[in-house]
Amino acid sequence: MIELIAIVRRNRAIATKEELARIGCAGYSQFPVFGRGRQGGLRDQGGEAGLHFLPKTLFDLLVDDERSAETIEAVIRANQTGEFGDGKIFVIEVEESIRISTGERERTTQDAGVTP
Amino acid sequence: MKLIKAVIRPEKETEVIRTLEQAGLSALTKWDVLGRGRQRGIQVGATTYGELSKLCLMLVVKDEEAPKAVEAILASAKTGHPGDGRIFVSAVKEAYTIRTGKPDA
Numbered sequence: 001m002i003e004l005i006a007i008v009r010r011n012r013a014i015a016t017k018e019e020l021a022r023i024g025c026a027g028y029s030q031f032p033v034f035g036r037g038r039q040g041g042l043r044d045q046g047g048e049a050g051l052h053f054l055p056k057t058l059f060d061l062l063v064d065d066e067r068s069a070e071t072i073e074a075v076i077r078a079n080q081t082g083e084f085g086d087g088k089i090f091v092i093e094v095e096e097s098i099r100i101s102t103g104e105r106e107r108t109t110q111d112a113g114v115t116p
Numbered sequence: 117m118k119l120i121k122a123v124i125r126p127e128k129e130t131e132v133i134r135t136l137e138q139a140g141l142s143a144l145t146k147w148d149v150l151g152r153g154r155q156r157g158i159q160v161g162a163t164t165y166g167e168l169s170k171l172c173l174m175l176v177v178k179d180e181e182a183p184k185a186v187e188a189i190l191a192s193a194k195t196g197h198p199g200d201g202r203i204f205v206s207a208v209k210e211a212y213t214i215r216t217g218k219p220d221a
Binding site (some may be wrong): 006076 | 137
């Protein structure tokens with residue numbers, strides 16, 4: 001299992017959801033965060049003024065190993081504008097996932113949370 | 117690359133961010149959380165607070181920068197009392213910049 005942490009622009013969140021639904025990845029968690037990248041937010045010519053942290057949405061997706069490439073592509077497709085601030089996707093390996101409703105341990109599962 | 121997730125006291129936010137900045141690590145994501153640790157919250161008189169307000173900081177750094185980041189957070193978030201928070205470090209396989217659509221080196 002692969003965990004994808006995607007930090008994207010808030011105004012692209014709906015587009016991201018739609019794109020994920022289109023490829024059949026319906027399960028994720030999503031919440032508002034504040035963040036900045038290497039540029040250190042929007043600064044006034046190296047000064048203290050400006051926006052130090054920008055509002056973003058964090059998507060936490062858990063997908064099957066073989067679906068991770070497809071999901072990364074979908075998130076990129078929905079969010080790429082070519083400007084700074086488009087966001088990041090981090091890929092993390094998950095050792096084990098357990099479905100609470102059944103107690104079933106899924107080392108290799110179908111996409112977590114896909115609605116058939 | 118390493119993902120560093122730190123749960124810290126919200127009042128230490130500015131200090132921790134400034135210390136990380138001075139260490140050359142300005143990229144981070146933060147959000148508010150509620151949580152508790154081994155002490156299961158705090159008891160003030162007759163009132164028990166099961167969960168306390170904390171700030172979650174998440175940063176992804178190069179492997180060799182991870183100790184520097186952890187030290188910066190430790191130095192600035194520490195008061196020496198229970199409730200200072202925790203730092204978790206985990207491995208990141210890949211990181212993509214959405215602007216370019218390419219994985220980072």
